[in-house]
Amino acid sequence: MVAVYSLEDIKRALSDVEMTPHIEQGFVAYSNNEAVVPPVGELLFDDPPGDTHIKYGYIKGGDIYVVKIASGFYKNPEIGLSSSSGLMLVFSQKTGALQAVLLDEGYLTNVRTAIAGRIAAKYLAPKNIQAIGVIGTGIQARMQVEYLKEDTTCRDLFVWGRSDGKVAAYVRDMEKAGFKVTSVDSPALVAKNCNVIITTTPSTIPLLFADDILPGTHITAMGSDTDTKQELDANILGRADIVVGDSLSQCRERGEISKALAAGLLEEKNVHELGRFIADKSSRKIRDNSCISVADLTGVAVQDIQIAAAVCQQLAK
Numbered sequence: 178m179v180a181v182y183s184l185e186d187i188k189r190a191l192s193d194v195e196m197t198p199h200i201e202q203g204f205v206a207y208s209n210n211e212a213v214v215p216p217v218g219e220l221l222f223d224d225p226p227g228d229t230h231i232k233y234g235y236i237k238g239g240d241i242y243v244v245k246i247a248s249g250f251y252k253n254p255e256i257g258l259s260s261s262s263g264l265m266l267v268f269s270q271k272t273g274a275l276q277a278v279l280l281d282e283g284y285l286t287n288v289r290t291a292i293a294g295r296i297a298a299k300y301l302a303p304k305n306i307q308a309i310g311v312i313g314t315g316i317q318a319r320m321q322v323e324y325l326k327e328d329t330t331c332r333d334l335f336v337w338g339r340s341d342g343k344v345a346a347y348v349r350d351m352e353k354a355g356f357k358v359t360s361v362d363s364p365a366l367v368a369k370n371c372n373v374i375i376t377t378t379p380s381t382i383p384l385l386f387a388d389d390i391l392p393g394t395h396i397t398a399m400g401s402d403t404d405t406k407q408e409l410d411a412n413i414l415g416r417a418d419i420v421v422g423d424s425l426s427q428c429r430e431r432g433e434i435s436k437a438l439a440a441g442l443l444e445e446k447n448v449h450e451l452g453r454f455i456a457d458k459s460s461r462k463i464r465d466n467s468c469i470s471v472a473d474l475t476g477v478a479v480q481d482i483q484i485a486a487a488v489c490q491q492l493a494k
Contacts (some may be wrong), residue, residue, distance in 0.1 A: 178193070179275050179276065179277065179278060179375055179477040180276065180277045180278070181277070181278045181280065181283065182277060182278065182279050182280060182488075182492055183262055183280055184280060184281055184284055185281050185375060186492060187279055187280075187281050187284065187285065187488055187492075188284065189357075190491035190492045191285075191288065191376065191484075191487075191488055191491070192380055192486045193491055194488070194491055195435075196288065196289070196292055196483075196484055196487060197292050197293055197295060197296065197454055199343045199484070199486075199487050200289055200292045200293060200296060200483050200484065201371065201408065202454050202483070203296060203452075203477075203479040203480055203483035204293075204423065204451050204452035204455060204477070204479065204480075205452040205455055205456045206236050206295070206451025206452070206455075206479060207283060207424065207454070207477060207479040208450045208451070208453040208456065209235060209452065209453075211237050211238075211479075212234060212235065212236045212479045212482070213234050213235050213236075213237065213397075214232075214233075214234035214424075214477060214478045214479055215233065215234065216273030216284040216426075216427075216477075217230055217231070217232055217427065217431075217460055218230065218231030218232070218353070219231070219288070219403065219404065220269055221405070222250070223240070223393060223436065225250060225251075225252045226250070226251050226252065226379070227248060227249055227250035227251060227323045228248070228249055228379075228402075229246065229247070229248040229249075230245075230246075230247050230248075230402070230476070231244070231245070231477035232244075232245045232247070232476065232477075233245065233272055233478055233481075234478040234479065235482060236479065236482055236483075237433070239270055239272070239366070239482075239486070240267060240269070240270055240486070241267050241270050241271050241276065241481070241482070241485070241486055241489070242267075242268050243265055243266065243478070243481050243482045243485045243486075244265070244266045244268070245263065245264075245265045245266075245269055245285075245431050245478065245485075246263050246264055246265075247262070247263035247286040248261070248262045248263055248404075249261055249283075249379065250262075251379055253418075254315075254343075256366065257423045259316070260285075260315060260316065261281070261282070261283030261286065261287055261316055262282050262283045263281065263282065263283040263286055264278065264280050264281060264282075264363055264483060265278075265279040265281060265285060265485045266278060266279075266454050267279065267485050267486075269457070272418060274345050276489070277489050277492070279485060279488065279489075285481070285484050285485065285488070286328075286342070286476075286481070287316055287317065287320055287326065287327065288318070288320070288452065288479060288484065289483070289484045290317060290399060290474070290480075291317065291323070291324040291453075291481060291486055292300075292318035292324060292417040292474060292476050292480075293399070293423065293476075294317075294321040294324065294325065294375060294397045294399060294410070294474065295321075295325055295327070295328065296327075296330065296442045296451070296473075297395075297397050297398060297421065297471075297472035297474065298325055298373065299328060299399075300421075300454060300455060301374055301395045301419065301421065301470040301472055302329075302373050302395040302396060302470075303373070303393055303466075303468075304484055305372075306329045306372060306373050307331065307333070307371070307372050308331065308333040308334070308335055308370050308371040308372065308373075309325065309329075309331060309334050309335070309371060309373045309374075309375070310334075310335045310336070310337075310367035310368065310373065310374040310386055311334065311335070311336045311337075311367070311374075311375050311377065312337055312338075312364050312367060312374065312375070312376040312377060312378055312385065312400075312402075312408065313337075313338060313376065313377035313378040313400065314334075314336065314338035314340065314343040314346070314347040315335055315343075315378075317375075317377040317399060317400070318336070318338075318347060318375070318377045319347070319350060319351065319354075321375045321377060321397070321399070322334060322354075322356070323354060323374075324353065325365045325373075326354070326355070326356075330358050331373075331410050332355060332357055333334070333356070333357050333359075334351055334356040334358045334359070335358075335359050335360075335361055335367045335370050336348065336356065336358060336359070336360050336361070336367070337352075337360070337361050337363060337364050337366070337367050338360075339361070340405070344360045345360075345364065347360075348360055355377075357399050358373065360449040364384040364385050364389070365385070365386070365389040367385075368385055368389035368390050368394070369389065369391065370397050371391075371394070372393050372394045372395065373389060373394070373395050373396075374394060374395070374396045374397070375396075375397045375399070376389075376396065376397070376398045376400050376401075376408040376409065377399060377400050377483065380401075380406060380407065380408050381405050381406055381407060382402065382407060383408065383409055383410040383411075384408050384409075385408065385409050385410060385413060386410040386413070387410055387413045387415075387416050388410035390413060390416075390469060390474070392400045392466065392467035392468075392469065393466045393468060393469070394420070394469050394470075395469075395471075395472070396409065396413070396469075396470070396471045396472070397472045397473040398432070398433045398471060398472065398473050398475065399476075401431070401432045401433050401473070401475070402431060402432060402474075402475045402476050403431050404430055404435065406431075406432075407433065408433065409433045409436075409437050409471070411433075411436045411439075411442045412442060413438040413469075413471065414433060414436075414437035414442065414443050414471055414473075415437055415440075415442030415443055416469065417470060417471060418468045418469050418471045419468065419470040419471070420434065420437075420443065420447060420448050420449065420470070420471050420473070421448070421449045421450070421451050421470070421472045421479060422434050422448055422449070422450060422451065422472075422473045422475070423450070423451045423472075423473070423474050423475055423476070423477050424450065424477045425445070425448060425450045426461060427475045427477065428448070428473055428475055429440065431475050431486040432474075432475040433471065433473045434448055434473045451472070484492065
C-alpha cells in the first residue's frame with residue numbers, strides 16, 4: 178500500500194533531521210555526474226501570475242527516484258492562500274513502484290531552497306557580516322534569513338518590498354525572530370547598507386544594479402527561476418569576482434547567469450557550479466574585503482531527492 182503523508186507528518190519528521198549536510202552532498206553528487214536530473218518541466222501563467230515546476234530525478238545507486246510538482250501563484254496571499262503549493266511523489270528506483278506521496282503543500286521546496294541559500298552563504302559570504310539585506314517580503318524572504326541566522330551573529334536586517342503592508346508584517350515577524358529590522362524605500366538602499374543580500378522576488382526586471390553594490394558584498398539570488406525573471410542587472414555578474422550557479426545546464430537557460438551570458442557580460446568558463454565549488458577547494462579564491470560574489474539558485478531536483486529521501490527514512494521508523 179502506498180503511504181500518504183500530510184504536512185503535519187512531514188514537519189514532524191523533518192524536525193529530527195539536520196538537512197543541510199544532505200543537501201550539500203546532493204549538490205556535490207550532481208556536479209560529479211552521480212545524479213540523473215532531466216530538464217525542468219514548466220507551466221507559466223499570466224492571469225493570475227504564477228508558475229508550476231516539475232522537477233524529477235535520482236541519484237545513481239540510490240533507493241528512490243522523485244517527481245516533484247511545486248507551484249508559486251503570487252497573488253494568493255490577497256485571497257488568504259499561501260503563494261506556494263505542491264507535492265512530491267517517491268518511487269522505488271528498483272521496481273518503479275510508487276512508495277510514498279508527500280503532501281507537503283510546497284513546504285519541502287521552501288525548506289530545501291532556504292538551505293541552499295545557507296550553503297551558498299557558508300562558502301561565499303564575508304566572514305564579518307555587517308548587515309543582511311532582503312529584497313522581497315514573502316516566504317523565502319523569511320526562511321532564507323532564519324536559516325542564515327544559525328551561522329552568523331549578525332542580527333541587523335534591511336528589507337525592501339513593493340507593498341507597505343507586507344513590509345510592515347515582515348518587520349513584525351522578523352523582529353519577533355530576534356532581528357533589528359529597518360525597512361527602506363529602494364533596493365539600492367538595501368545594497369548601500371548590507372554586505373550580504375538575498376533577492377527573493379518573481380521580478381521580471383532588474384531591481385539591483387552594479388553601482389548599488391558595495392565592495393565585499395555577497396548576493397544570493399534565488400527568485401529568478403524561469404527565463405522570464407530577473408532581479409539583478411547583468412552588469413553585477415559581469416563585475417563579480419566569483420559567480421556560482423547551482424546547475425550550469427539550468428543557469429544557461431534561466432536565472433541571473435543566463436541574462437549575463439546572453440548580454441555578453443559573463444563567460445561560462447568563469448562560472449562555478451555549486452557542487453564542484455564545494456568539493457574543490459582550489460576553485461575558491463581567497464576572499465578579501467573587496468570581493469563581490471553572486472550565487473544564482475534556480476533550484477535543482479537533487480535537492481528534492483535528498484530532502485524526500487531523508488523525510489521518508491524518518492517516517493518509516
